[in-house]
Amino acid sequence: MCCTDMALAYVEAHASWGAANTKPSLGRDHSAFVAVAPDGSARAEFAVEGVRCAACMKAIERGLAPMPGVASARLNFSDRRLAVTWTREAEPDVPAILAALEMLGYTAQPFAPGGLADAEAAETKRLIQALAVAGFASMNVMLLAISVWAGNISDMSPENRDLFHWIQAVIVLPAAAYAGRPFYEGAVRGLRAGRVTMDFPITLGVVLTLVMSVVESLSGATHAYFDGAVMLLFFLLIGRVLDQAMRQRTRAFAENLAALRCERATLAGPDGGLRDVPLAELAPGARILVRPGERVPADGLVENGTSDLDQSLVTGETAAVAVRGGDRVFAGALNGSGALTVRVTAAAGASLLDEVEGLMRRALEARSRALVLADRATRLYVPFVHAGAALTFVGWLAAGAGWHAALLDAVAVLIVSPCALGLAIPAVQVVAAGALFREGVLLNDGTALERFAQVDTVVFDKTGTLTLPEPTLSGGRYAPAALESAARLALSSRHPMSAALVAAAGPAEPFPGAQEAAGLGVRAVVGGVELRLGSARFCGAEAEAAAAVAADPEASVICFRAGDGAPAAFPVRQGLRPDAAEVVAGLAALGHRVLILSGDRAASVEAVARRLGIAEWEAGLTPQDKIARIEALERAGRRVLMVGDGLNDAPALAAAHASLSPVTAAHVSQAAAHALFLGRSLAPVLSVLAAGRRARRLMLQNLWFSAVYNVLAVPLAATGCLTPLIAALAMSGSSLAVTANALRARLATMPAPVPAAHRPTAPAPVAGTS
CATH class of the missing domain: 3.30.70.100 (Alpha-Beta Plaits)
Incomplete structure (x- = not known):
């Protein structure tokens, strides 16, 4: 059963x-x-x-x-x-x-949400301490074991050999008792529930090896096997620590979503009084006050006030969106500069934030259904080792051998088999993760490499992914004095697009006494002249703004005016990542299907797709729409890599077969992605796909080697040809073999350069903010 x-x-x-x-x-x-x-x-x-x-x-x-x-x-x-x-x-x-x-x-x-951090940290600390103890004991015991091995073929006296055995026992027994607790506890827990887990054969092998070593030391035998037991724990704890580290990162998404959620709201009563209430008390129709710097607690419509809101959760829009009476706002949006009175349309449990969290949760649950290579190997390993050891013991007893000899051979079977199999996958993951780190990629999930190896379709978001996250000043010639003054005012603004003026003008200091006008812009009085930076209406620059938009329909416009002087309009947009065209061409040359799924305007998405040569694109998509498109691709047999950065991309990142996100992405998106990449380059998309294919080949090679090794070694151990000592040496040798093969993953992960025939010309900057 x-x-x-x-x-x-x-x-x-x-x-x-x-x-x-x-x-x-x-x-x-x-x-x-x-x-x-x-x-x-x-x-x-x-x-x-x-x-x-x-x-x-x-x-x-x-x-x-x-x-x-x-x-x-x-x-x-x-x-x-x-x-x-x-x-x-x-x-x-x-x-x-x-x-x-x-x-x-x-x-x-x-x-x-937020309540697991201490437990995770404690478990990680416990595993690292166990690994350190096992590693320290292994190093010291191996020095003693080598001395005994050499002495057995030279002139070591039995008394000295027994002394060395007991010194090993003094080191290993407490070390194994402490370092093996994660496995012992798992085995006992499983047995209490009537289950045999992966921890059971490890525990059985370690305990029997230690018991037999003590018995052999008491009887003055030539060999003891303390070194094999503690080395087995050391190697297996390496894999357990790596698994825990990967798992700890994947749990972050719940805490990140919780950070967007308000627990309380300011309720405005019919008499104008304000009352702080739990979010659960809000109902559709209630009026709430959202102050500057607060997050909107529930979906609703603005009744009074104007402000700038960060609503990237909905559209991926990185620029703050100006809202006023009648505009719709969503839970989780960050209020920028003005107080808003909002009439609730969807409260706790029914808001868009709740819907996104539900989409993300269901996507992660569906993603975890797939069995990876390590799980498949584990399912085969447990019955294989148990049956082999049990048949060995019973077979030798039936053949007339004493219990001592039968138990030695059974222990040899338990010792000889697990280490190569246990390291086959983690060793490749560690080496490949290090190689990707050198190329600016951080793996965020233990299954990432296997998933990247299977990708045949790449889906890009636009804003912050194909485009750079920071805005830049677009074209045109501007009076140096106007640009300098506008940049100094921009230093006092919280509007994301103001950073483009600061970057264009260079180092500067803000004007003293600059004040931000809610939802409009920034003003300051310098030398008796009022300077203004912000919207066209705020600066009286409607004509100039209209002209700038007519020249570049996809740009956002920031206006500036000094006193009664002529206003200036600065078009701002986000340019493509410098190598976006080469990366897209490289994906196409490698046979991958490439699409853009974006929440931005159609004109902006079409411009990017045209410049990059991407034929398939869709715009104006909600998080639900993106998931639906990805699921349709998956049902058609495609293996999708989603590359995105916004809050609205998080459910799609979780739903895709594999996912990649820039390190500048929203925290929720970072947690949902299988890997993160650093810098302005998009080349890591090619790197992870190449690294995944190479890592999977090495994993399969290691698993095949482990299988062949076990097919040869287990029968030898079962027939008495391998003592536990030789079995421990064989185990160590197999571990070195799979580790040496895994080191090949350090080779360059970037594929060959894109052929010149497929390489497009460098594109012009692209407009758009989403």
């Missing part, structure tokens, strides 16, 4: 989940963790500890499915976040779910 079947049978044997005696005494009300959907179904999320492989994921999902009222249970393997949905007729029972998970061998708690 497989572990998932055992877990299912165990849960079905305890079907009375609602009984009072099955619920742990939690001492708190968990109703706050349950969200009720518009259709009446309830949903709660849990942070689950102890999930190590895909088999654990299946055990949990199949184990919770038979519970009364549970409609579905889906575990996100990337961040160990379990989502449980109850039917409309069922009463949500959080303690029963926690009790069920405990019976299955997992500890859990209701998920609270």
